[in-house]
Ligand SMILES: NC(=O)C1=CN([C@@H]2O[C@H](COP(=O)(O)OP(=O)(O)OC[C@H]3O[C@@H](n4cnc5c(N)ncnc54)[C@H](O)[C@@H]3O)[C@@H](O)[C@H]2O)[C@@H](O)CC1
């Protein structure tokens with residue numbers, strides 16, 4: 430498992446290491462610069478031999494310090510180097526100042542200026558070492574112009590400029606993944622085009638930061654390489670281990686990676702789907718999915734089919750009596766029962782029901798609210814091995830838009846809410862994307878989980894899961910896990926069913942870990958299927974995905 434640190438957490442780790450006396454800030458800076466050069470030459474082997482040209486933009490903090498190290502290292506390889514400084518050399522922090530002075534023994538530093546940059550020869554490598562974890566506000570206009578990737582593309586000359594970002598493309602907030610833009614005049618609205626500083630390769634130090642994986646981060650960072658700068662003082666191995674309940678402070682990335690090495694998928698997520706050998710169908714849990722009226726049953730049916738494919742021993746779809754015939758025409762292995770209202774539900778849902786899935790296609794209104802309340806009051810009873818898991822999605826969430834507090838009064842630790850941004854905004858208007866400001870998506874979902882007293886999964890290209898108390902993780906469907914074709918009608922219904930199906934089994938781990946596994950498997954099924962996917966394909970991809978988890 431990979432941790433996603435905040436800027437403050439990264440600073441604390443560095444400071445603790447420096448304070449303990451095992452390493453100096455200067456040594457860390459040297460390792461950072463050296464590691465960045467090694468990563469760039471590995472990425473672009475054509476630069477590894479011969480002399481080339483680099484343009485290096487340095488900033489007023491330690492990120493700039495890394496830039497001066499890089500300048501010196503490349504100069505040692507015989508390169509032509511143009512170094513520009515944004516800020517005042519005399520005000521550089523001590524380690525950066527030392528590296529600035531070391532560089533000036535070999536080359537010059539020019540104050541950052543767009544025209545002066547354009548007067549230089551076109552570089553083979555452009556290095557952005559202006560701001561890293563220390564960014565506190567939007568980029569000044571002149572700097573945003575200098576870093577704008579579009580402007581760079583217009584440079585005369587045939588070769589492409591390779592863009593290397595140190596820690597991040599400057600302007601990216603590494604806590605939120607946002608690109609704070611300068612305030613603009615109202616009348617300028619029509620003309621305002623945000624500047625985009627995009628890198629081909631971003632070199633992060635010690636660990637990924639949150640902003641590399643959420644918001645705009647993946648789009649602007651390009652490939653992100655983590656460079657080990659030898660920070661050994663703290664062992665985060667235990668707390669970042671996937672498959673265990675999450676740490677309260679450190680966010681983890683949902684990926685079968687452990688201590689920067691691939692983890693055999695039979696350990697994770699394989700351990701979440703493996704069945705014990707033998708047994709009765711009831712031994713593998715019973716999922717009930719509540720579905721909507723005539724003509725609206727597709728969403729519930731897809732959730733139910735997925736729950737069965739996920740490994741639940743039994744899945745029953747409950748539908749209004751007038752939708753019975755329609756559903757009977759579509760279902761075989763999934764069982765079907767009519768269920769007129771919440772009272773009927775209480776009679777039908779016995780104590781062997783281990784997971785309930787409500788929302789997809791149910792319809793918005795008092796009927797759905799009554800079902801949700803009854804489901805949240807459902808108790809496992811004597812024959813249950815633990816309390817029923819309740820997955821609430823779509824209409825089960827929107828039905829509480831007028832008064833979310835009445836939902837949160839009943840939700841409990843075995844409840845999972847699975848909104849997309851639109852549904853999230855209806856339940857948590859003050860935490861919606863539009864209102865979030867400097868709050869990261871992760872912190873917004875943490876607050877939501879605390880408020881609701883249950884697990885909240887906020888879907889998106891960057892999916893965030895949080896539970897009360899701070900535990901949180903991120904799944905990023907970007908880079909090699911990019912699945913734009915998963916943005917298809919019904920994919921959310923499938924995810925709800927997948928969580929219910931995995932949570933139903935007696936062998937299932939901690940509910941938070943089930944949700945993490947479900948999100949990963951959902952993306953993996955889409956990835957292995959490829960373009961052309963429709964939501965109905967997802968449950969039927971699961972057996973293939975599961976077969977790949979054996980190795
Ligand atoms: N010893 C260390 O602490 C190490 C730090 N490292 C590097 O140091 C970086 C962090 O260094 P810093 O904490 O100095 O932070 P930065 O170098 O990212 O930036 C801090 C400076 O930028 C100014 N600033 C922030 N936003 C601005 C804006 N929009 N416009 C104008 N000025 C702005 C701040 O006032 C401050 O002077 C990391 O990203 C990494 O690259 C690495 O060298 C590894 C070792």
Ligand SMILES: [K+]
Nearest residue numbers: 557560595597
């Ligand atoms: K940078």
